[in-house]
Amino acid sequence: MSDQRILVTYLTQAKDLHKKAAAIAVGMTVGSWTDLPAAKQAELAPYLGEAVSATPLETLENGETRGLITVSYPTRNFTHDIPSLLTGIFGKLSMDGKIKLVDITFPESFLQAFPGPKFGIDGLRGRLDAQNRPLLMSIFKSCLGLPFEDLKTQFRAQALGGVDLVKDDEIFFADDRAPFLERIRAFKEIAQETEAQTGKPVLYAANLTGPINELNEKAKRAVEAGADCLLFNVLAFGFDALHRLAADPDVNIPIMAHPALAGAYYPSPDYGIATPLLLGTLMRIAGADLVLFPSPYGNVALDKTEALQLATNLTTPLEGVRRSFPVPSAGIHPGLVPQLYADFGLDQIVNAGGGIHGHPGGATAGAKAFVDAIAAVTAGHTLGEAANQSPELAAALEKWGGAR
Amino acid sequence: MSDQRILVTYLTQAKDLHKKAAAIAVGMTVGSWTDLPAAKQAELAPYLGEAVSATPLETLENGETRGLITVSYPTRNFTHDIPSLLTGIFGKLSMDGKIKLVDITFPESFLQAFPGPKFGIDGLRGRLDAQNRPLLMSIFKSCLGLPFEDLKTQFRAQALGGVDLVKDDEIFFADDRAPFLERIRAFKEIAQETEAQTGKPVLYAANLTGPINELNEKAKRAVEAGADCLLFNVLAFGFDALHRLAADPDVNIPIMAHPALAGAYYPSPDYGIATPLLLGTLMRIAGADLVLFPSPYGNVALDKTEALQLATNLTTPLEGVRRSFPVPSAGIHPGLVPQLYADFGLDQIVNAGGGIHGHPGGATAGAKAFVDAIAAVTAGHTLGEAANQSPELAAALEKWGGAR
Known part of the structure; x- marks a missing residue:
């Protein structure tokens, strides 16, 4: 050696x-x-x-x-x-x-001994046939305790607005009212219906939970049930669990890493592990196709230099390792899209919860406002110009403000 | 419900x-x-x-x-x-x-849904037939890169001194010169030889490593090879990996939790997870029979209130959950035994690396010095009194000092 x-x-x-x-x-x-x-x-x-x-x-x-x-x-x-x-x-x-x-x-x-992302940015763009724009993801308003029907209604509303992905709430472990495999099957059906209406596919990221020595088997059952993507609390389960999922050829769907618990490591200037390494480099080499992290906007934001370095670590060329999608999260509304685009560029996923569900016209209108904001900014137009053609975007800017 | x-x-x-x-x-x-x-x-x-x-x-x-x-x-x-x-x-x-x-x-x-320790304090005392005294553990001086023969020599020297347990170095993952199962078999043989000489059993804690979805199988192979105990880097692999090992009826040997990486969580006053919870309550309910943690002595010690609360969380009565052995570690030499006993009482494991290997007479004499110090303190004698009967203890006190 x-x-x-x-x-x-x-x-x-x-x-x-x-x-x-x-x-x-x-x-x-x-x-x-x-x-x-x-x-x-x-x-x-x-x-x-x-x-x-x-x-x-x-x-x-x-x-x-x-x-x-x-x-x-x-x-x-x-x-x-x-x-x-x-x-x-x-x-x-x-x-x-x-x-x-x-x-x-x-x-x-x-x-080379690490799996890295199976799909990465290019693979995910291919699955969604969405090349030259940031992607759009929406989060269930909440999951815990809700009847299955409510979740189906939420899923449909988000999908109809034109989002690329919908993800579970990361705290959704106790899911007896809407069990994992049943959710995957039900939302797949709804996604096929909404795609027939909108012409746009939507991927559902189901929260993978369970005993750590059974995760790969459970992930395979999810794939068999038609799962599009898995949400995974990497730090709660450990990086090696992500590694073994990503290295498993039968788990052939993208894995989305949630940053839950990351704040136990990164915020102190004196102790812990810095975010660009923790949520950037390590998540990427262990195999996360998408990585959520706190956005540098809002009250309790991640330091901007750290957030940008994190995104760079996910996307910079690295011998033989695919690029992971940065997903700056929290405090995102349509008015922030120009800032997101300026900061993180084309290869990012715009991810919103309250910024979609809180839209005066509901979640479908909330998603539509984001779709229109992303299209405008990618085409070099201002949000103000786009809002003239999009009452949904106009309503969002009215509510949350943002560069017109 | x-x-x-x-x-x-x-x-x-x-x-x-x-x-x-x-x-x-x-x-x-x-x-x-x-x-x-x-x-x-x-x-x-x-x-x-x-x-x-x-x-x-x-x-x-x-x-x-x-x-x-x-x-x-x-x-x-x-x-x-x-x-x-x-x-x-x-x-x-x-x-x-x-x-x-x-x-x-x-x-x-x-x-009740958590495994807790399979053996705990009482079970481990039973296996060692060591009731009314703190136990004594010794750490290999180093493991990484050493020829197998060197490790055997180290193991024998420590065992001959009368320690109850010997543990691997926690960084010992790349063990091609002395592979896991071969170590377990070889040290078992040596332990049987030394027990024939000293009359005292010694347990070897082998560092369990490998892909997380294969750990339970590897642990079972260790048990089949005659393993006494497993060392496990719980925070590096995640609490659930410990839980699944402890819950596995075929892994019927004690598990020793190492605190590696704990400093990424606990030292900040503003962020993270406090040690009494992280290394106390959570380790115990997940199934650690022994838990190492930084001692409150020395340069970079754990805050004493936190260390004592941690030990309390490991040993206080908890419905249906066995007690875990506290193992305050780092900076331990024979002169500290009275302090350790005053702080942590009978139900602790005195754990030393440098305080055994650094003894002027070598590791066997170093272990003997601890054995004599523990016997003296448990019997209510001073170290000074005991040192009159124990040249090994006298030499240790001479080198490191401590209450006579």
């Missing part, structure tokens, strides 16, 4: 950042170094981490320096899965004072 | 804490409430969360109050697993500003 290495960048603080990087390089690999006899050093050298760089950012009041450090790890230290990777580069280190895991760069040989 | 409820406590800040609790109670369950028609309210009421209490702790400079809020959720909102639970009480909420998940109280009916 050639000596290929994984580069890991941490944000931390220390009296001497380079010394800290060197200590991590030893402590997270062979455990000790300078006290080893020469023969043992020769034997363990192929497993030894290495301090690569230290970049000071600021001097703190206590005299320590806060900054970025990069450590390289031999790929041979890991099995080809995210539990091995995260345990090996951040397991006990995460408990060792102020340190945040911010970035990982992989050699191609290591990446 | 009776209306049993799960009580969830968060640490957060708001202008009005009770209003925030009420908003969470709706937002994390049925989504909206006041705008629903009366018939819909009647239908969804059984799924509605409720604000239970708000306890102010301090007034912040921005005029907001920081404090604890408790929200109750109907058990019917969840399937009986931790992904459903965490997604339902903290999924999107974790991304909604400053909020930390600090405690959960379960009704008995919900607890």
